[in-house]
Amino acid sequence: MIDEGDLVPDVTLVDHEGAAWRFSEHRDRFLVVVLHRHLA
Amino acid sequence: MVAVRDHFENQTDVLPVVVTFTDDPSRLTAYRDHLGLDVPVLADTERQLYDLLGAGRGALRQVWSPGTMALYARLLLRGRRLRTPTEDTRQLGADAIVGHDGRLRRVWLPAGPDRRPPVGELASTLDELRR
Numbered sequence: 001m002i003d004e005g006d007l008v009p010d011v012t013l014v015d016h017e018g019a020a021w022r023f024s025e026h027r028d029r030f031l032v033v034v035l036h037r038h039l040a
Numbered sequence: 041m042v043a044v045r046d047h048f049e050n051q052t053d054v055l056p057v058v059v060t061f062t063d064d065p066s067r068l069t070a071y072r073d074h075l076g077l078d079v080p081v082l083a084d085t086e087r088q089l090y091d092l093l094g095a096g097r098g099a100l101r102q103v104w105s106p107g108t109m110a111l112y113a114r115l116l117l118r119g120r121r122l123r124t125p126t127e128d129t130r131q132l133g134a135d136a137i138v139g140h141d142g143r144l145r146r147v148w149l150p151a152g153p154d155r156r157p158p159v160g161e162l163a164s165t166l167d168e169l170r171r
Contacts, residue, residue, distance in 0.1 A: 002092050008144050011088035013059065016068035021082050023142055029055045030145075030169065031138040032048060032162055034041055035084075035095050036060045037131055037153045 045079055047159045054166065055079065061087050061131055087131070093147050095134035103130050107154035137165060145169055 002008065013021040023031070041058055048054040058081045062068070065083040072081050084090060112122060135148040135157055146165050148157045 001094050002144055004144050004146060006144050007142050008138050009092070011084065011092065012086060013082040013084055013089065014065050015083075016065070016072055016081050018065060021080060023138065026055060026057075027140055027142050029053050030140065030166055031136075032044060032054055032056045032166070033089075033134075033136040033138060034044060034056065034058050035090055035093065035134040035136070036041075036058060037129075037133040 041077065042075055043159050044162065045077060047163060051166075053170075057082065059084050059089055061085065061090060062127060090131065090134070093134045093136055093144075094149055095132050097128070097130040098132045098152060100130070102132070102152045105152045105154065107152055111154040135162065137162070137169065139169065 008023045010022040010024050015021045041056075044056050048056050056079045058077065058079065060068070060071070060081065060083055062083050063085050065085070068081045068083060071077075090096075116122065132153060133150065133156065135150075136144060137146045139145045146169075148161075150156055
């Protein structure tokens, strides 16, 4: 578990096209990350 | 999520990102289309990000709280059809802001699925971080 102020590591995330998505490649903007609960 | 997208769509220094734990990434396209989202919708099939941010699985009393039941009642009154869940209904969500430097700046861990921070709270936090 990470705390506020810690670097967010590149966990394995995949986008809707099946491509890998990495936090380290999106450091030009603030990211507002919404972690969904059940995908209804 | 639509409210978040609408609020931040003209703020070029902000990228909203939706993360799900679906184990079927092919559902992401349908989800984007259904909500009309043009922001990244990502699958975290191993729930690594959920674990890192502390978004755990809720107890039954958290997940099926009076607030959750009221939320579903409101959706039904609006004409939404509820479907039999096929995924883990006990997985709780979270909201977070990651800074330009890749560091976690703020995280919200709601006590139940019916509780999320209002968009205005996300926006005011971003304003503070920009200063």
